[in-house]
Amino acid sequence: MTMPISAIFLLTLFSVIYGTASTHHLRHTLSSDSYHQPYRTAYHFQPPKNWINGPLRYGGLYHLFYQYNPKGTVWGNIIWAHSVSKDLVNWTPLDPAIFPSQPSDVNGCWSGSATLLPGNKPAILYTGINPLNQQVQNLAKPKNLSDPFLREWVKSPKNPLMAPTSANKINASSFRDPTTAWLGQDGHWRVLVGSKRGTRGMALLYRSKDFVDWVQAKDPLHSILGSGMWECPDFFPVLNNGQLGVDTSVNGDYVRHVLKVSLDDKKHDYYMIGSYNADKDAFIPDKGFNEFVLRYDYGKYYASKSFFDDGKKRRVLLGWVNESSSVADDIKKGWSGIHTIPRAIWLHKSGKQLVLWPVEEIEKLRANPVNLPPQVLEGGKLLQINGVTATQADVEISFSFEKSKLRKAEVLNYWRDPQILCSTKGSSLRSELGPFGLLVFASEGLQEFTSIDHSVVESFEGEGRGCITARVYPTLAIDDKAQIYAFNNGSAEVMITRLSAWSMKKAQIN
Numbered sequence: 001m002t003m004p005i006s007a008i009f010l011l012t013l014f015s016v017i018y019g020t021a022s023t024h025h026l027r028h029t030l031s032s033d034s035y036h037q038p039y040r041t042a043y044h045f046q047p048p049k050n051w052i053n054g055p056l057r058y059g060g061l062y063h064l065f066y067q068y069n070p071k072g073t074v075w076g077n078i079i080w081a082h083s084v085s086k087d088l089v090n091w092t093p094l095d096p097a098i099f100p101s102q103p104s105d106v107n108g109c110w111s112g113s114a115t116l117l118p119g120n121k122p123a124i125l126y127t128g129i130n131p132l133n134q135q136v137q138n139l140a141k142p143k144n145l146s147d148p149f150l151r152e153w154v155k156s157p158k159n160p161l162m163a164p165t166s167a168n169k170i171n172a173s174s175f176r177d178p179t180t181a182w183l184g185q186d187g188h189w190r191v192l193v194g195s196k197r198g199t200r201g202m203a204l205l206y207r208s209k210d211f212v213d214w215v216q217a218k219d220p221l222h223s224i225l226g227s228g229m230w231e232c233p234d235f236f237p238v239l240n241n242g243q244l245g246v247d248t249s250v251n252g253d254y255v256r257h258v259l260k261v262s263l264d265d266k267k268h269d270y271y272m273i274g275s276y277n278a279d280k281d282a283f284i285p286d287k288g289f290n291e292f293v294l295r296y297d298y299g300k301y302y303a304s305k306s307f308f309d310d311g312k313k314r315r316v317l318l319g320w321v322n323e324s325s326s327v328a329d330d331i332k333k334g335w336s337g338i339h340t341i342p343r344a345i346w347l348h349k350s351g352k353q354l355v356l357w358p359v360e361e362i363e364k365l366r367a368n369p370v371n372l373p374p375q376v377l378e379g380g381k382l383l384q385i386n387g388v389t390a391t392q393a394d395v396e397i398s399f400s401f402e403k404s405k406l407r408k409a410e411v412l413n414y415w416r417d418p419q420i421l422c423s424t425k426g427s428s429l430r431s432e433l434g435p436f437g438l439l440v441f442a443s444e445g446l447q448e449f450t451s452i453d454h455s456v457v458e459s460f461e462g463e464g465r466g467c468i469t470a471r472v473y474p475t476l477a478i479d480d481k482a483q484i485y486a487f488n489n490g491s492a493e494v495m496i497t498r499l500s501a502w503s504m505k506k507a508q509i510n
């Protein structure tokens with residue numbers, strides 16, 4: 001009996017076995033730049049330079065705001081830069097949307113979220129740094145709602161709307177990143193702000209009738225001892241059944257709620273699935289979700305934010321991929337940080353995890369398809385995939401193998417930190433079954449290759465139940481010297497049941 005790998009994903013992923021993997025990466029050379037820039041990506045969003053971070057659909061356009069340092073490649077002087085897109089693939093830059101102009105944000109405009117108020121009126125809550133270097137929460141609204149580009153934003157004269165005081169005992173250096181707000185049945189808005197008390201990470205809850213006067217709730221929505229500072233919390237409903245998304249204010253028997261936080265201590269995005277008890281204004285994790293175990297992505301991925309796309313009725317997730325290079329290298333190449341390809345996000349039918357998959361629009365960039373017939377890949381063999389631009393490609397591959405061989409796969413002892421496991425063991429560790437998968441950024445002679453570690457590759461396994469994003473800085477496998485192979489480094493044969501590959505066209509990115 002053979003078994004498609006997608007069915008056994010959790011057991012095998014971290015022993016470097018890929019399931020239905022769609023692997024992306026790319027680079028392009030900046031024509032406006034006098035330096036050769038082999039690592040610059042061609043269809044991942046990135047600003048002309050510097051750090052990015054933070055989405056909204058308005059007037060038929062997707063608006064992306066991101067943390068941007070106009071003065072350098074390293075973190076600091078943070079403002080809200082702004083780009084718009086019709087398709088989440090091609091992006092046009094606009095002038096910065098929010099920059100320091102009030103005492104409540106004079107030392108920086110940090111992360112926050114957009115909410116659509118009744119009548120389709122956007123509002124942004126964001127963290128400002130005041131003259132005392134305290135973190136406070138501020139409000140900004142578009143100046144002209146007839147402008148689909150939402151070019152100009154006006155700040156509330158009442159800013160800050162939420163601030164640490166001696167009475168509320170909030171730590172002024174641990175109070176940031178307001179979520180998209182949701183509307184309760186009582187007509188009051190709720191918003192979360194990431195914080196901690198000692199080592200207890202928490203999502204502080206605030207309520208407001210008018211979006212201006214916010215009152216802190218007695219208890220946080222949720223907190224966990226020992227988890228440290230919660231950055232960029234995100235709290236949203238997902239349908240029990242199906243892939244469609246729902247608005248952030250939806251609640252009922254037909255949804256579960258997701259609480260995602262970016263753990264400052266671990267630099268990864270973790271989530272829990274549970275229910276939102278609206279009477280108590282509390283998040284109740286489902287059985288098995290008492291601590292942060294599951295991650296959106298088991299590679300380089302942080303500070304993600306989701307939004308409800310009311311056009312295509314889906315929830316879309318954008319995340320930030322930090323560089324793996326040194327700060328000195330970032331300064332030299334003049335940019336740092338990219339966004340992953342936007343991913344649609346929904347609840348797996350098991351109810352036990354989320355599914356993430358690149359938005360369908362990215363497929364518009366596919367060109368020159370290469371389809372290989374189903375074939376056996378013997379142990380220790382490589383199969384070269386010719387005819388695609390290996391530095392800028394999209395590959396879907398499915399493997400199957402005899403179920404009895406599953407016992408021979410390496411078991412996942414350290415699955416709590418698969419990144420460490422994979423970076424220690426890589427694909428060189430051989431067992432009878434596996435590792436097998438794709439080698440991308442391979443140079444001729446294989447002196448240099450990436451299986452899953454050390455790369456800027458987004459891979460999606462098990463039909464989106466596992467994602468790994470990584471950065472790679474190849475030195476040999478660049479430009480036309482890069483090649484792609486399917487590999488099987490186990491001793492048992494595996495069957496490649498499907499292999500389709502495309503060269504990817506370059507998107508317009510700023």
Ligand SMILES: *[C@@H]1O[C@H](CO)[C@@H](O)[C@H](O)[C@H]1NC(C)=O
Nearest residue numbers: 143144145146147148149150
């Ligand atoms: C608002 O934006 C619309 C569309 O861009 C423009 O025609 C109009 O002049 C703007 N109004 C003001 C007051 O700027």
Ligand SMILES: *[C@@H]1O[C@H](CO)[C@@H](O)[C@H](O)[C@H]1NC(C)=O
Nearest residue numbers: 171172173174196197198229
């Ligand atoms: C407040 O948070 C900062 C930053 O994490 C930390 O260094 C400091 O010890 C905290 N202060 C208190 C009183 O918890």
Ligand SMILES: *[C@@H]1O[C@H](CO)[C@@H](O)[C@H](O)[C@H]1NC(C)=O
Nearest residue numbers: 267302322323324325326327
């Ligand atoms: C970003 O990557 C650099 C280099 O690997 C690392 O030093 C830094 O801690 C990372 N920052 C975050 C927020 O992940």
Ligand SMILES: *[C@@H]1O[C@H](CO)[C@@H](O)[C@H](O)[C@H]1NC(C)=O
Nearest residue numbers: 427428429430439451487489
């Ligand atoms: C396969 O395993 C051998 C021996 O451990 C190792 O040298 C080689 O790099 C591995 N190949 C791949 C593609 O991981």
